Amino acid sequence: MPAATTPLGEVPDSRVRFASKRDLWINLLLHAGVAALAVTCVYRIGMGGGDTGIAIFCGIMALFNLWLLYGTEYFLDGRELVARSGPFAWTVELASIESVRPTRNPLSSPALSLERLRIEYRQGNRVCRILISPQDQDGFINALDAAAPQLAKTGTHELSLRSAAV
DSSP states (O other): OOOOOOTTSOOOOOOEEEEBOBOHHHHHHHHHHHHHHHHHHHHHHHTSSSOHHHHHHHHHHHHHHHHHHHSEEEEEOSSEEEEEETTEEEEEEGGGEEEEEEEOOOSSOSOBSSSEEEEEEEETTEEEEEEEOBSOHHHHHHHHHHHOTTEEEEETTEEEEHHHHO
16 A cells, blocks of 8 residues: 655655653753853944954854753664654664664763663674664664564563563
């Protein structure tokens, strides 16, 4: 049976979206950065003859911080996981995922909370990792479990390869 189409003949988006959880301290830190940059921008412009280049740079950086804060999200479809954070995007083929485990690792990642999931996957011969922080971790784990048949639940917010899960 063919996929449903819109009136324009396009296949509708079948991705499931998961918002990133935001820790209060990360939220405050990014908003403080935006406020400081905005004040610098307004101050430079208001000086009349101040350095316009610095004002423009501060304005761009403030918008960039807001983009990271409000543009961090995750999508699952039948084939891949896409993690987006502002202008950055990571794509992981679902078939390549080997494990998912909870972590509080603070490494830089597309995650706005320390309540994270560490996803290990293969890319050729390399084992790669991505840290994400979906707000609805139960829903994310259930959706990933349903979409990736090679994985089996092995604990709370944990998935492993079926052969390793037994």
